[in-house]
Amino acid sequence: MPPTDAPAPRDGDARPSAVVVGGGLAGITTALQLADAGVAVTLLEGRPRLGGLAFSFRRGELTVDNGQHVYLRCCTAYRWFLDRVDGARLAPLQDRLDVPVLDVAHPRGPRLGRIRRDPLPVPFHLARSLATYPHLSLAERASVGRAALALKRLDPADPALDGIDFATWLGRHGQTPRAIEALWDLVGIPTLNAPAPDASMGLAAMVFKTGLLTDPGAADIGWAHVPLGHLHDTLAAKTLDGLGVRTLLRTKAERISRTDDGRWTVEVPGETLEADAVVLAVPQTETHALLPEDALDDADRLLDIGTAPILDLHVVYDRKVLRRPFFTALGSPVQWVFDRTASSGLTGGGQYLAVSQSAAQDEIDEPVAALRERYLPELERLLPAARGAGVRDFFVTRERTATFAPTPGVGRLRPGARTRAPGLYLAGAWTATGWPATMEGAVRSGFSAAGAALSAFGRRHDHPLQEAA
Numbered sequence: 347m348p349p350t351d352a353p354a355p356r357d358g359d360a361r362p363s364a365v366v367v368g369g370g371l372a373g374i375t376t377a378l379q380l381a382d383a384g385v386a387v388t389l390l391e392g393r394p395r396l397g398g399l400a401f402s403f404r405r406g407e408l409t410v411d412n413g414q415h416v417y418l419r420c421c422t423a424y425r426w427f428l429d430r431v432d433g434a435r436l437a438p439l440q441d442r443l444d445v446p447v448l449d450v451a452h453p454r455g456p457r458l459g460r461i462r463r464d465p466l467p468v469p470f471h472l473a474r475s476l477a478t479y480p481h482l483s484l485a486e487r488a489s490v491g492r493a494a495l496a497l498k499r500l501d502p503a504d505p506a507l508d509g510i511d512f513a514t515w516l517g518r519h520g521q522t523p524r525a526i527e528a529l530w531d532l533v534g535i536p537t538l539n540a541p542a543p544d545a546s547m548g549l550a551a552m553v554f555k556t557g558l559l560t561d562p563g564a565a566d567i568g569w570a571h572v573p574l575g576h577l578h579d580t581l582a583a584k585t586l587d588g589l590g591v592r593t594l595l596r597t598k599a600e601r602i603s604r605t606d607d608g609r610w611t612v613e614v615p616g617e618t619l620e621a622d623a624v625v626l627a628v629p630q631t632e633t634h635a636l637l638p639e640d641a642l643d644d645a646d647r648l649l650d651i652g653t654a655p656i657l658d659l660h661v662v663y664d665r666k667v668l669r670r671p672f673f674t675a676l677g678s679p680v681q682w683v684f685d686r687t688a689s690s691g692l693t694g695g696g697q698y699l700a701v702s703q704s705a706a707q708d709e710i711d712e713p714v715a716a717l718r719e720r721y722l723p724e725l726e727r728l729l730p731a732a733r734g735a736g737v738r739d740f741f742v743t744r745e746r747t748a749t750f751a752p753t754p755g756v757g758r759l760r761p762g763a764r765t766r767a768p769g770l771y772l773a774g775a776w777t778a779t780g781w782p783a784t785m786e787g788a789v790r791s792g793f794s795a796a797g798a799a800l801s802a803f804g805r806r807h808d809h810p811l812q813e814a815a
Contacts, residue, residue, distance in 0.1 A: 369393070370774075373792070376625050376627055380799060382589065388591070390598070395575065407693065408698065417567075422811050436570060448675050450677045473491075486524060492519065512530070533554070539654045539749045539783060599612050638770070655745060656745045658700055663697045667735055680724050681704060684702065750776040773794070777794070
């Protein structure tokens with residue numbers, strides 16, 4: 347028999363129904379999972395397109411991603427998503443982790459190092475790379491190795507780790523400021539969207555242990571070779587449509603409430619939707635505004651989950667200035683630089699670079715002119731071929747609330763998929779996925795929300811990752 351909190355389907359309809367509020371990766375995943383299990387799904391999205399904060403737009407001849415998004419081989423949920431929308435071939439992974447790291451502040455001039463792996467078991471897969479990494483002293487390299495072994499023994503789910511910051515733990519394990527800058531923050535800032543002093547040790551341990559200290563290939567990097575909108579909007583919409591999901595764009599939920607018979611109503615402009623279950627897959631503040639009274643023990647905790655910005659600078663040169671697909675920098679305000687020429691559709695022999703700046707609190711509101719004045723000379727310092735090159739275009743995209751802030755203590759604020767209201771579920775990268783705010787975390791939250799709803803409906807549901815777990 348179904349659990350007692352499972353609402354009965356409407357008379358004459360053998361299928362349960364659900365409304366998913368939010369068309370980002372969490373909401374799309376939830377809708378896919380529910381529809382795959384035979385649930386009648388309506389998906390609401392306030393924007394004119396799907397994809398949430400991982401989307402594309404047109405600027406002249408260019409198709410531009412709002413920011414550079416990458417994933418790792420260990421991101422098994424996002425890889426499932428790509429497969430499910432038939433997009434895996436369009437966002438391939440590296441054959442083997444290889445990250446060029448350029449230090450332009452070295453006293454003897456710019457030095458290029460690499461973080462790359464060998465085809466060896468953990469932890470030997472990174473031993474040669476660490477031993478020859480030119481941006482750390484011999485003593486610092488040895489200390490990094492000892493800290494990595496200590497980190498490997500940690501349980502990222504230990505609540506005690508969530509209460510301290512990553513920098514404190516690194517300091518206790520002998521990491522110098524240079525080691526933090528040249529290695530730990532080099533990885534941590536783009537994955538956590540926070541520098542070590544502002545990051546929960548629990549989330550940092552999860553990132554480094556999962557990505558670097560489990561499977562040798564876990565940290566191999568993948569990224570879209572087409573506009574993100576093609577994956578997260580066009581292909582996702584096609585897949586949802588094929589499953590019979592009713593997708594309503596430019597449609598925001600204004601109010602949700604439970605009916606006397608245990609079902610749900612969702613009020614949208616000009617229409618009231620009825621369903622057996624509702625999944626809120628929107629940001630925490632929007633979720634808080636929609637939650638019925640007493641749906642969570644302390645709903646105001648959602649408002650204590652902060653946000654962190656990401657800034658992206660987009661530069662179109664009149665010639666090729668970068669021969670690698672991407673690199674990261676030390677001794678410069680520039681963080682990561684990606685070649686987006688092919689995916690953007692740029693023609694005419696130029697090159698389009700995207701500069702991704704995470705944890706950008708100090709610059710998120712800077713005028714475009716000031717950012718141009720600061721960053722174009724930095725790119726010339728990093729890329730000699732850019733000196734004298736013409737700049738066809740320079741523009742900025744800003745996501746002021748790009749991710750939840752991974753601050754110490756955030757773990758106790760993140761709710762699970764289930765609420766106290768039967769038939770109401772939560773999804774989003776900010777929920778209790780165990781992951782930081784990544785595309786992976788968003789998809790995993792969709793798995794959890796759909797699984798909880800299907801369990802309440804009494805529907806058999808095999809977790810998509812159970813074989814990979």
